[in-house]
Amino acid sequence: MPTVAAASDLKFALEEVAAQFERESGHKLRLVFGSSGNFYSQILQGAPFHLYLSADEDFVFRLADAGKTVDRGRLYARGRIGILVPHGSPLRADGELKDLAAALRDGRLRKFAIANPEHAPYGQRAEEALRHAGLWQAIRPHLVLGENISQAAQFATSGSTQGGIVALSLALAPDVAKLGDFALIPEAWHRPLLQRMVLLKGAPPPVREFHDYLSTTAAQAIMVRYGFATPRD
Amino acid sequence: MDWQALVLSLQLAGVTLLVLLPLGLWLGRWLAYTTFAGKAVIEALVVLPLVLPPTVLGYYLLVSMGGASPLGRWAAETLDLRLTFNFTGLVVASVIFNVPFIVQPVQRAFEAIPRQLTEAAAVSGLGWWPTWRRVELPLAWPGILSAMVLTFVHTMGEFGVVLMVGGSIPGETKTIAISIYDRVQAFDLAAADRMAWLLLVLSLGAVTMSFFASARLAARR
Amino acid sequence: MTMHLEVEQAHPLPLSGAFQCEPGELLALVGPSGAGKTSMLRVLAGLVRPHCGRVQVGDEVWCDTAAGIFVPPQQRHVGLVFQNYALMPHLSALDNVGLPLLHLPTAERQRQARRWLDQVRLSEAQQNRRPAGLSGGEQQRVAVARALAREPRVLLLDEPFSAVDQMNRQGLYRLLADLRRDMAIPIVLVTHDLHEAAMLADRLVVMDAGQVLQQGPPAAIHRAPRNARVADLVGIQNRFQGRWLGPCGQSGWGLLQWSAEATTAAPAGDVPPPPRLRVRDKGRIETGQSVHWVLTGDAVTLVDRPAQAGGEFAAVVTEARPLGDITLLALALQAVPGVVLRLTLSGPQRLRIEVGAALTVCLDLGLAHVMPVRGR
DSSP, X not given: OOEEEEEGGGHHHHHHHHHHHHHHHOXXXXXXXXXXXXXXXXXXXXXXXXXXXXXSHHHHHHHHHTTOBSSSOEEEXXXXXXXXXXXXXXSOXXXXXXXXXXXXXXXXXXXXXXXXXXXXXXXXXXXXHHHHTTOHHHHGGGEEEESSHHHHHHHHHSSSSSOEEEEHHHHTSHHXXXXXXXXXXXXXXXXXXXXXEEEBXXXXXXXXXXXXXXXXXXXXXXXXXXXXXXXXX | OOHHHHHHHXXXXXXXXXHHHHHHHHHHXXXXXOOOTTHHHHHXXXXXXXXXXXXXXXXXXXXXXXXXXXXXXXXXXXXXXXXXXXXXXXXXXXXXXXXXXXXXXXXXXXHTSOHHHHHHHHHTTOOHHHHIIIIIHHHHHHHHHHHHHHHHHHHHTOOHHXXXXXXXXXXXXXXXXXXXXXXXXXXXXXXXXXXXXHHHHHHHHHHHHHHHHHHHHHHTO | OOEEEEEEEOSSSOEEEEEEEOTTOEEEEEOSTTSSHHHHHHHHHTSSOOSSEEEEETTEEEEEGGGTEEOOGGGSOEEEEOTTOOOOTTSOHHHHHTGGGTTSOHHHHHHHHHHHHHHXXXXXXXXXXXXXXXXXXXXXXXXXXXHHHTOOSEEEEESTTTTOOHHHHHHHHHHHHHHHHHOOSOEEEEESOHHHHHHHOSEEEEEETTEEEEEEOHHHHHHSOSSHXXXXXXXOOEEEEEEEEEEOSSTTEEEEEXXXXXXXXXXXXXXXXXXXXXXXXXXXXXXXXEEEEEEOGGGEEEESSOOOSTTEEEEEEEEEEEETTEEEEEEEESSSTTOEEEEEEESGGGGXXXXXXXXXXXXXXXXXXXXXXXXX
């Protein structure tokens, strides 16, 4: 059974693309979502994935160096992060994070969710953005770490935190969008999220087809709808 | 409702029980009947999975059985068998993780049989098989039943080890517990709620029935 | 078929001794708790493999450590009645008795089991009940029936009287008597109750601390215990110290000094010299040796006149304890200060005796038995 390992920020976007691919080609795919870093470790340990969509191209390059991949992969999207604030939170969705700074000073902020910077690319970028805004040291004691960006988004909207930094692609999903307000954080504040995918050795033909399908206009259109910038932009 | 995940969990619980039952019966009985230097070590090893965090077990299984390990590579090359990220790997992890759940109640059940009864059977001319069938098994049965139910229910609820060793692959390693976790992350709380309820009802029902059965069996004495 | 047992081991339990039991004979193993009596029974049954020992019944050698032979209990035909009966709680009395009969087809097995249960006088209703629904005495009878159903070569009973009330005890005596009469097999019974042992058994084996001290008919042991320990274990109350003075001229008799002190010590002040008694000489004791000696209850009688002949002593009652039909007396003898003579009185004479009364005690010294100290 062809299996695709995809970063959590692709959850809604990729499911739509895969559904379309299934309708058009008749091939069924198994999608597994999680943290890019976790997938990287698992693939090194021999996990049976055929296509890897990472939120950070660095993991792809390392896998290629380890000889696990067919080639050095292809950029499929550029991701963005932003601040997500659930309805009823004392925070405001301010993409420049000025409100966040104020909230830290006046005590409105108790808990703030990001993905784990150790192995989640969206978490790393969140840290970089917070450092850029000079808030990292102050906010560290308040951080709640999600195992991947999906879990971070879940924490951010659960009501147990006052908000968090999540992926644009998740914030645009209807299930998430209805739960709060979102504002983009300037892309210059962090290293770009160059999302790269790669076929792994032993990938069967249906997966190769899917890999190629992801670069078609149809697929790209869906991705753009979920806020992914095309790699060329 | 992720029926595939539910079926997978039931399969995992069933296979684990099938593998562990003979092992648990043999080990539990042996520990109940024999004393020897170093018995405490064996008993500690049996209890270890109870007190060990699932992540520790998962880590060691990955490192020792995974594709990068000598054992994993050998199994892949000679037996064409992978031991992680598939159902087989889950079974291995589950069997190790459930040892205390099967062995301890079985051991207690055999310990509770007064030594004089097996001696009386011996003196009455019964060999080991008739003694087992007519004396030991009927008397230990409530404990054995309890061990089986505990093991089954515990496997249904396994999470940490499965996550580390399984990889959450639908139809292969995505058990119902993992599915609940996944649904929550996907903001599909309705599905998560349904599955959580199902697991709760199943587990509670099974354990209640097991206690009920044990009490009735004990009352018949 | 005669049963022989020899055991000699130091661990895990010290166990040492040998005895045998003839078919139709009832042998009682007696001794205090922890004496090793039950262990001996378990060696006989094959539940314990001795470090060094031998068990033979008739022609069958059940255990011979020297030859490396050990027959497991399943293959010995023993009937063992456990102290706590060891009935299977989940089986009816009938099925319990059917356990040794599993080699028979079901119908025949049930028929024979019923027969054994009828023999121990259990009603049909009781036969179908589980042990929990039977009284202690009934459970014991089921245990006996199960042991008998094995058609054993030897019947072993472990403390059969300990948990049984008086009424059931009588029934058990009758049952044992019937078994002895009807089955020509050796019967070995373990008990710490000396009176019952003496009453029921043909022979006693006295044990203490794992060792067989003496064996023989109860009366013989009472009359001639081998040493002070045996005398204590069989409940002989009048045990004294003394010194053997050697033959006294008449063949077969010797002189016993009733005190342990050396004869050369000069009597101090007005303490009377210890009496010298004429007792039987069995030729086993050296002159001048310290000894213990005993008098059985029959040897002590009270007379109404002042002391005259040798063997009669003036005494004063120091204790008189009435206990139902008997009175326990303790007497102090003027001639032997510090010695207490005990006597159990029954009958009308006891009613006249009070503490402080002066009496004459008559000792039948022909029944005195002398034992060397630290001898076996």
